[in-house]
Amino acid sequence: MARRRIRDLRHDELIEATIRAIRRSGFAAVTMQEIAREAGASAASINYYFGTKERLLEATMRRLLGVLREATLRRLAEAEGPRARLDAAVAANFDDALFTRERCAVWMQFWAFAPHVPRLARLHRINRARVRSLFAAALRPLLPEGERERARAALQAWMDGVWLEAAQEEGPLDAAAARREAAAFVAMTLRD
Amino acid sequence: MARRRIRDLRHDELIEATIRAIRRSGFAAVTMQEIAREAGASAASINYYFGTKERLLEATMRRLLGVLREATLRRLAEAEGPRARLDAAVAANFDDALFTRERCAVWMQFWAFAPHVPRLARLHRINRARVRSLFAAALRPLLPEGERERARAALQAWMDGVWLEAAQEEGPLDAAAARREAAAFVAMTLRD
DNA sequence: GAAATTCTTGTATGAGCGTTCAAGTTTTTG
DNA sequence: CAAAAACTTGAACGCTCATACAAGAATTTC
Numbered sequence: 105m106a107r108r109r110i111r112d113l114r115h116d117e118l119i120e121a122t123i124r125a126i127r128r129s130g131f132a133a134v135t136m137q138e139i140a141r142e143a144g145a146s147a148a149s150i151n152y153y154f155g156t157k158e159r160l161l162e163a164t165m166r167r168l169l170g171v172l173r174e175a176t177l178r179r180l181a182e183a184e185g186p187r188a189r190l191d192a193a194v195a196a197n198f199d200d201a202l203f204t205r206e207r208c209a210v211w212m213q214f215w216a217f218a219p220h221v222p223r224l225a226r227l228h229r230i231n232r233a234r235v236r237s238l239f240a241a242a243l244r245p246l247l248p249e250g251e252r253e254r255a256r257a258a259l260q261a262w263m264d265g266v267w268l269e270a271a272q273e274e275g276p277l278d279a280a281a282a283r284r285e286a287a288a289f290v291a292m293t294l295r296d
Numbered sequence: 297m298a299r300r301r302i303r304d305l306r307h308d309e310l311i312e313a314t315i316r317a318i319r320r321s322g323f324a325a326v327t328m329q330e331i332a333r334e335a336g337a338s339a340a341s342i343n344y345y346f347g348t349k350e351r352l353l354e355a356t357m358r359r360l361l362g363v364l365r366e367a368t369l370r371r372l373a374e375a376e377g378p379r380a381r382l383d384a385a386v387a388a389n390f391d392d393a394l395f396t397r398e399r400c401a402v403w404m405q406f407w408a409f410a411p412h413v414p415r416l417a418r419l420h421r422i423n424r425a426r427v428r429s430l431f432a433a434a435l436r437p438l439l440p441e442g443e444r445e446r447a448r449a450a451l452q453a454w455m456d457g458v459w460l461e462a463a464q465e466e467g468p469l470d471a472a473a474a475r476r477e478a479a480a481f482v483a484m485t486l487r488d
Numbered sequence: 489g490a491a492a493t494t495c496t497t498g499t500a501t502g503a504g505c506g507t508t509c510a511a512g513t514t515t516t517t518g
Numbered sequence: 519c520a521a522a523a524a525c526t527t528g529a530a531c532g533c534t535c536a537t538a539c540a541a542g543a544a545t546t547t548c
Contacts, residue, residue, distance in 0.1 A: 130412040132324030136536065146497045215460060216408035220322040258481060264460050265453030272411060289450060328506065338527045343507065
């Protein structure tokens with residue numbers, strides 16, 4: 105299975121290089137050359153593994169969406185009771201593995217390009233639906249029907265906004281602090 | 297002054313065409329040809345008026361930032377009392393002249409490209425500072441110092457998030473409804 | 489260890505783009 | 519109405535970049 109190992113290794117290296125390169129230059133301006141240099145490989149090898157630039161970007165976003173999904177499941181599994189489940193779902197978005205400048209920047213580029221790239225649009229739509237129903241479910245035992253939808257929308261808008269900001273500033277990011285802020289925001293939303 | 301009139305007219309036409317074209321294709325993929333066609337002009341004429349594509353985009357964002365500034369001043373002028381001033385500052389972001397799919401989409405593209413285009417970065421930095429200090433000032437008479445900064449950050453993140461969503465869905469947008477949501481969010485933030 | 493498969497890359501190609509320019513048209517000026 | 523200024527554009531230029539390809543290196547297989 106060493107064959108499989110090389111392939112997976114290159115996928116990882118190239119995706120990580122893509123994330124760094126996108127953070128530096130943006131989705132549109134980044135070139136295959138630049139990503140290749142960042143990964144210590146050649147532009148042609150990216151084509152060998154991913155086919156086209158678009159597919160590389162798609163694979164990169166799949167990776168990040170996978171990290172979110174995994175963090176969500178992990179945190180939900182440890183949560184006991186409705187309130188803890190909501191906090192877990194929110195905190196997953198600010199997990200150490202996800203809430204870094206690099207990754208937020210890539211996510212913002214994803215937001216900007218998804219509407220114009222069908223393959224990305226599809227990913228985006230699916231993820232959005234997943235997150236929406238997750239939060240709707242988490243809020244169901246906590247709020248009466250009349251307030252639920254507004255709370256869900258506010259929560260998601262706030263999280264997106266925090267990511268947006270995170271993508272735009274410099275310096276390292278404190279994910280743990282963000283999770284504390286998030287918990288406070290949830291408390292405010294639930295009015296307790 | 298008919299000379300001046302043609303120039304201003306073309307500026308308006310081209311900027312409006314740019315907004316529509318960017319909404320359709322995105323900042324990166326849109327071509328000068330496409331914008332020109334949208335405006336019923338030639339690509340060369342855009343160069344005559346704006347010099348480069350980058351400058352056209354800059355002018356377009358200056359226009360939108362101007363709309364926000366104007367809406368803010370207009371609403372602040374009519375507001376009486378600290379609470380009304382805060383509501384006015386928030387509502388300006390959802391003014392009919394600003395809160396449309398088209399304009400939110402352009403704004404999102406601006407967010408995505410500003411970090412990598414110095415002229416846009418500058419605009420972005422200036423606007424961000426303006427808005428931040430405006431909200432800080434509006435909150436000063438309403439909250440004790442300990443809660444103020446968190447409320448400001450939450451408010452701005454929420455507004456950005458709402459714009460982000462607005463940019464990504466389809467169909468017309470109800471600005472008046474958004475202003476009502478915004479007022480409710482402000483009330484929640486102030487815990488009343 | 490030889491054959492087959494997988495991996496890697498330098499180079500070539502071709503498309504698409506922003507920008508320039510010169511030549512023409514329209515509008516303003518005096 | 520004639521000279522000047524402002525406006526408009528088709529066509530051409532030059533450049534960048536993603537992608538394709540072929541030839542060779544490394545690794546796996548049997």
